[in-house]
Amino acid sequence: MxxxxxxxxxxxxxxxxxxxxxxxxxxxxxxxxxxxxxxxxxxxxxxxxxxxxxxxxxxxxxxxxxRSFDKRDIIDAFEMRSMLEGVASRVAAEQGMRLDAEQQARRACDVNDSLLLQNCEIDEASIEIWREQNQLFHSAILNQSGNRFMHEMMRIVQQIPAVYPPIIAPYRLQDLRLYNAQHRKILDCIIKRQGMRAEALMREHITGAGDIFCEAKPN
The missing domain is CATH 1.10.10.10 (Winged helix-like DNA-binding domain superfamily/Winged helix DNA-binding domain)
Structure with a gap:
């Protein structure tokens, strides 16, 4: 076709x-x-x-x-992403998360929990599943904001680290388990309408992932 x-x-x-x-x-x-x-x-x-x-x-x-991206580009991208997703998390908490968005985020956490508990190594199939569910979690929160300009900015920011191969190789199994636990804490704060706490946790979550990613890039 x-x-x-x-x-x-x-x-x-x-x-x-x-x-x-x-x-x-x-x-x-x-x-x-x-x-x-x-x-x-x-x-x-x-x-x-x-x-x-x-x-x-x-x-x-x-x-x-x-296009080639150096470490400074990646650091800047993660910094901007932490700000944008932090605000999106706070807005989601203040507005109250829609049931469908909450279910999508919770389901993504459940799938990745099951995946990461049963795997001792991260193979290609696991990487694809984890990446997809991770994206579903973050998009559930971002979509809740209803801000199309934030969507456009995120589209630009998210693509920068992704072009540095291998996309997920720097992350260890224990890192991915930690990130999924952080996802649950962020979602819990959003549901409890704890906006400032949700924003702080999301910023910390994105910044931590960026630190690990940048450590794997030599320059």
Whole structure:
């Protein structure tokens, strides 16, 4: 089935975020067109869209390549993310979390608890499940805010650390268990309408994850 331009853009974005292409790698239009079974025209549109989002950079002589991010970029991204998600957590607590959002966040915690308790090692399958459930937890809180500008800012901020492969390798099993325990504490504060506490815990949660991520990057 032929992908629409929007679907193609999102598929390419997902590949970049998963580390399918290395930092600085040239994005070859012909190879991408063959991979997605489309002409080069929609490939150019998808490349331009991802460049606009900051995942790719454009050079007149070389075309598009995967943008490289240094440690300072990653530190700044995690700092901004901690601020944005901290505010989102406080707003969710002050407004009262919708039942569907609460259920989504709680279910994500349950799935990851079960996953992390039964695994002694983090294999590829476990990584994919953990990443998906982690995203569901954070999106449940972010979506609660109803602030579209916050969504757009988060979309930009979240993609920066993700392009540094391997995406999750710096995290140990005990780290992931700790993060899931922190998720439960944050959710508990939101449900109890403890806005300031929820914001502080979320900021601490994101900052701690960023510290571990940055320790694994040499420069």
């Amino acid at each position: 032929k992908l629409s331009t929007k679907e193609l853009t999102e598929s390419l974005r997902e590949l970049i975020l998963k580390g399918e292409f290395t930092s600085g790698e040239h994005m070859r239009e012909i190879a991408l067109a063959e991979r997605f079974q489309v002409s080069r025209t929609p490939i150019r549109v998808a490349l331009a869209a991802n460049a606009k989002d900051g995942l790719l950079k454009y050079s007149r002589n070389r075309g598009y390549s995967v």
